[in-house]
Amino acid sequence: MKMSEGVEWALHCCLTLAWLGRDDAAVPTSRLAAAFELPPAYLNKCLQLLVKAGILASSAGVKGGFRLARAPQQITLLEVVTAIEGPEPAFRCTEIRQGGAGATAAPGEFARPCGIAAAMHRAEAAWRRELAAQTVADLLRAAPPTASERLRCWQLAQAR
Amino acid sequence: MKMSEGVEWALHCCLTLAWLGRDDAAVPTSRLAAAFELPPAYLNKCLQLLVKAGILASSAGVKGGFRLARAPQQITLLEVVTAIEGPEPAFRCTEIRQGGAGATAAPGEFARPCGIAAAMHRAEAAWRRELAAQTVADLLRAAPPTASERLRCWQLAQAR
DNA sequence: GCGATGCTACTCGGATAAAAACTGTCCGAGTGGCATCGG
DNA sequence: CCGATGCCACTCGGACAGTTTTTATCCGAGTAGCATCGC
Numbered sequence: 001m002k003m004s005e006g007v008e009w010a011l012h013c014c015l016t017l018a019w020l021g022r023d024d025a026a027v028p029t030s031r032l033a034a035a036f037e038l039p040p041a042y043l044n045k046c047l048q049l050l051v052k053a054g055i056l057a058s059s060a061g062v063k064g065g066f067r068l069a070r071a072p073q074q075i076t077l078l079e080v081v082t083a084i085e086g087p088e089p090a091f092r093c094t095e096i097r098q099g100g101a102g103a104t105a106a107p108g109e110f111a112r113p114c115g116i117a118a119a120m121h122r123a124e125a126a127w128r129r130e131l132a133a134q135t136v137a138d139l140l141r142a143a144p145p146t147a148s149e150r151l152r153c154w155q156l157a158q159a160r
Numbered sequence: 161m162k163m164s165e166g167v168e169w170a171l172h173c174c175l176t177l178a179w180l181g182r183d184d185a186a187v188p189t190s191r192l193a194a195a196f197e198l199p200p201a202y203l204n205k206c207l208q209l210l211v212k213a214g215i216l217a218s219s220a221g222v223k224g225g226f227r228l229a230r231a232p233q234q235i236t237l238l239e240v241v242t243a244i245e246g247p248e249p250a251f252r253c254t255e256i257r258q259g260g261a262g263a264t265a266a267p268g269e270f271a272r273p274c275g276i277a278a279a280m281h282r283a284e285a286a287w288r289r290e291l292a293a294q295t296v297a298d299l300l301r302a303a304p305p306t307a308s309e310r311l312r313c314w315q316l317a318q319a320r
Numbered sequence: 321g322c323g324a325t326g327c328t329a330c331t332c333g334g335a336t337a338a339a340a341a342c343t344g345t346c347c348g349a350g351t352g353g354c355a356t357c358g359g
Numbered sequence: 360c361c362g363a364t365g366c367c368a369c370t371c372g373g374a375c376a377g378t379t380t381t382t383a384t385c386c387g388a389g390t391a392g393c394a395t396c397g398c
Contacts, residue, residue, distance in 0.1 A: 003161045003250040037259035061391030062330045090163040099197035101312035115303035127287035143275035152261035221352030222369045
């Protein structure tokens with residue numbers, strides 16, 4: 001069970017864009033990728049997913065790029081993770097209890113959900129609850145940018 | 161982020177072995193695979209992982225197979241999941257904050273952990289806590305076996 | 321001088337290949353049970 | 360009849376391919392800005 005690296009990239013990009021402020025000009029993928037030493041084309045794909053989720057807004061043209069679509073306190077970590085990973089839960093019950101010996105079950109015997117699946121989904125719900133409780137604004141407050149992170153923001157703001 | 165199917169298989173096998181009782185004879189992979197309609201060789205691989213984790217005990221020979229190594233109330237769901245998926249967390253911080261502009265950082269600037277990684281790990285800790293709070297015995301209690309599940313156990317107990 | 325217009329460079333966006341992880345399979349080492357043989 | 364012994368079938372266990380998901384890349388459509396041209 002490995003989470004996509006795109007989640008880390010997306011969160012760092014959101015945090016950086018929040019530092020820059022929503023009012024500044026848009027930041028293109030190429031600049032963000034250079035600031036973090038990431039593959040530009042693939043990072044672009046991740047940012048597109050964030051646009052689809054309504055977290056970022058994109059603008060085309062020569063001075064286009066991405067910016068935050070909402071205020072940082074209205075972007076939860078869960079939204080970012082879901083945008084990249086998709087909405088499906090990590091644990092998917094394939095109902096193996098209905099295979100083999102279960103094939104002879106009376107109709108309606110498996111009406112109530114599988115207890116194992118219920119337990120796993122409960123755990124995932126706790127995970128989601130924790131992610132939904134934190135916003136990008138919380139990250140801003142908890143960790144003020146270090147010197148080199150301020151440098152990164154300055155580089156992104158320069159040379160438009 | 162997709163969890164391995166082996167987790168579901170392992171949990172169902174543990175639950176079934178718990179129904180049978182630790183004192184009965186061992187159940188070989190071939191019989192378990194037939195009872196759930198699963199690929200026998202791959203299921204065997206998963207059961208081996210459970211043996212390595214000390215959850216199951218294996219015995220060789222003509223009447224060999226697998227059985228629970230401990231009492232059901234001493235097997236948490238977290239142990240089973242960790243045995244199959246491995247101990248590494250789903251979210252792995254690759255420290256991209258140190259790339260690019262971060263390369264010019266003063267030594268010790270990144271001593272404190274990344275706030276994003278901390279938040280993600282906090283969420284995963286909640287997930288683990290929920291899994292560690294439930295044991296196989298709890299599954300036994302919560303969901304008594306249905307008719308076809310009892311049939312499955314009977315088939316496993318027969319024809320030794 | 322001012323506005324309309326065409327062009328150009330740059331951006332996003334989706335379609336297209338490599339890499340990795342997961343899934344599935346095979347065969348060999350080892351062991352316990354059983355039949356056989358000897359006492 | 361009882362015990363020792365050799366054999367054999369069956370098991371686990373780890374090494375070996377196939378398939379799906381993830382990662383990475385490329386190229387085209389579209390657009391905003393800018394220079395140019397005409398009035």
